[in-house]
Amino acid sequence: xxxxxxxxxxxxxETGTPVTLRCHQTENHRYMYWYRQDPGHGxxxxxxxxxxxxxxxxxVSDGYSVSRSKTEDFLLTLESATSSQTSVYFCAISEGPxxxxxxxxxxxxxxx
Amino acid sequence: AQSVTQPDIHxxxxxxxxxxxxxxxxxxxxxxxxxxxxxxxxxxxxxxKYFSGDTLVQGIKGFEAEFKRSQSSxxxxxxxxxWSDAAEYFCAVGGFTGGGNKLTFGTGxxxxxxx
Numbered sequence: 001x002x003x004x005x006x007x008x009x010x011x012x013x014e015t016g017t018p019v020t021l022r023c024h025q026t027e028n029h030r031y032m033y034w035y036r037q038d039p040g041h042g043x044x045x046x047x048x049x050x051x052x053x054x055x056x057x058x059x060v061s062d063g064y065s066v067s068r069s070k071t072e073d074f075l076l077t078l079e080s081a082t083s084s085q086t087s088v089y090f091c092a093i094s095e096g097p098x099x100x101x102x103x104x105x106x107x108x109x110x111x112x
Numbered sequence: 113a114q115s116v117t118q119p120d121i122h123x124x125x126x127x128x129x130x131x132x133x134x135x136x137x138x139x140x141x142x143x144x145x146x147x148x149x150x151x152x153x154x155x156x157x158x159x160x161k162y163f164s165g166d167t168l169v170q171g172i173k174g175f176e177a178e179f180k181r182s183q184s185s186x187x188x189x190x191x192x193x194x195w196s197d198a199a200e201y202f203c204a205v206g207g208f209t210g211g212g213n214k215l216t217f218g219t220g221x222x223x224x225x226x227x
Binding site: 004035040041042043044045048058090092097098100101102103104105106 | 144146148153154155156157158161202206207214215217218219220
């Protein structure tokens with residue numbers, strides 16, 4: 001299995017609070033991704049990174065920001081969490097933009 | 113824009129029966145195609161991929177998929193299903209688009225296996 005960890009694995013937070021999710025890889029892959037998974041929607045891309053300090057938006061980026069200061073870490077921040085951001089969040093990594101992606105175990109976030 | 117359709121939300125098969133999960137894609141050129149599997153509470157695991165060459169692709173766990181350009185399909189098959197195959201299956205397509213080179217996932221097919 002690819003070396004990808006996500007923290008925390010579960011989090012409950014209140015509406016309006018900031019939340020940061022962390023993805024850590026040990027594979028030295030250049031590309032990292034954040035997805036959210038919701039019933040009936042499959043996986044939707046939030047943001048991705050193609051190198052240190054290089055990031056771009058996905059299809060559902062509103063309300064989210066990311067940062068990547070080191071190859072191995074990719075942070076997803078919800079500046080002010082809303083109930084619509086209750087979801088399971090997955091991090092993925094790949095060697096290139098269209099290479100296969102390897103997924104982390106996920107973070108279940110509940111916003112009350 | 114590229115897109116993926118998995119027309120079957122749920123499929124139930126008996127253990128030992130054959131399986132085919134459908135995937136249709138929309139993309140203007142030759143796509144990169146993937147099938148992933150997700151067990152409950154887990155991340156996604158790659159089953160197989162198609163980039164070019166032979167249109168019949170073999171994957172892990174006895175799965176295979178066939179790329180049919182004329183039908184814009186990439187259906188996943190297994191000749192004999194095991195109870196442990198019960199999971200959710202996602203098809204994904206990637207290509208070089210104006211919005212960047214990213215994968216687009218289908219909404220998934222939930223497979224139930226009856227013993």
